[in-house]
Amino acid sequence: MPIVVNIDVMMAKRKISAGDLAERIGITPANLSILKNDKAKAIRFSTLEALCRELNCQPGDILSFEE
Amino acid sequence: MKHAWNTASSLILTTWAIRLFKVVGITMAIFAWPISKWMCAFSRAPGIAQVPVLFTVTLYIGFALAFPCLVFLEQLVKNISKGQVFCRQNIIFLRRISWCCFAAAVLCIVSALYYAPWFVVALAAVFMALIIRVIKNVFEQAQKIKDENDYTI
Numbered sequence: 001m002p003i004v005v006n007i008d009v010m011m012a013k014r015k016i017s018a019g020d021l022a023e024r025i026g027i028t029p030a031n032l033s034i035l036k037n038d039k040a041k042a043i044r045f046s047t048l049e050a051l052c053r054e055l056n057c058q059p060g061d062i063l064s065f066e067e
Numbered sequence: 068m069k070h071a072w073n074t075a076s077s078l079i080l081t082t083w084a085i086r087l088f089k090v091v092g093i094t095m096a097i098f099a100w101p102i103s104k105w106m107c108a109f110s111r112a113p114g115i116a117q118v119p120v121l122f123t124v125t126l127y128i129g130f131a132l133a134f135p136c137l138v139f140l141e142q143l144v145k146n147i148s149k150g151q152v153f154c155r156q157n158i159i160f161l162r163r164i165s166w167c168c169f170a171a172a173v174l175c176i177v178s179a180l181y182y183a184p185w186f187v188v189a190l191a192a193v194f195m196a197l198i199i200r201v202i203k204n205v206f207e208q209a210q211k212i213k214d215e216n217d218y219t220i
Contacts (some may be wrong), residue, residue, distance in 0.1 A: 035220045
């Protein structure tokens with residue numbers, strides 16, 4: 001899929017672990033792993049909102065389009 | 068004690084019904100020759116007395132098609148009991164059952180050459196195959212929706 005999820009980059013920048021982030025945004029570590037590994041088919045606005053809030057970033061920092 | 072009829076009870080009943088059908092099928096396969104002879108003696112169709120061998124052949128081939136269907140059905144019910152409803156394996160089972168029904172229809176059409184009432188069974192088999200095919204298509208779509216839902220974070 002040409003939409004790439006860059007959560008791991010933002011997590012590294014903010015120095016936050018996967019388990020910690022999953023707990024803060026209220027999803028399971030397994031679901032966060034699906035998101036990180038580009039296996040997700042869709043992302044809810046509520047999840048995106050929580051990610052942006054916790055990582056202090058914009059949706060464009062997390063999602064990018066690559067051909 | 069109050070006992071409510073629920074999905075689990077229904078699945079148990081279905082499983083036992085399938086097992087009963089398996090026993091009936093095996094019994095018919097064992098006694099195919101006497102059943103054929105009785106059928107030929109019972110029927111008043113012209114020339115029927117000469118075809119107990121053909122009847123037996125139809126019964127054996129029919130059993131070879133029906134028994135796998137029952138096995139697939141039992142596995143399908145087992146998967147449903149485990150909560151695995153819209154999965155790839157169930158779609159494969161439904162597709163196989165549908166093809167078995169189509170094959171049974173072909174067998175019955177051929178058998179109708181020596182005993183015309185087989186044609187009615189052939190029509191029933193085609194109808195059943197079509198219904199199962201539609202259910203298979205529904206399962207396929209449902210599996211896509213489930214995947215979409217499971218991978219929406």
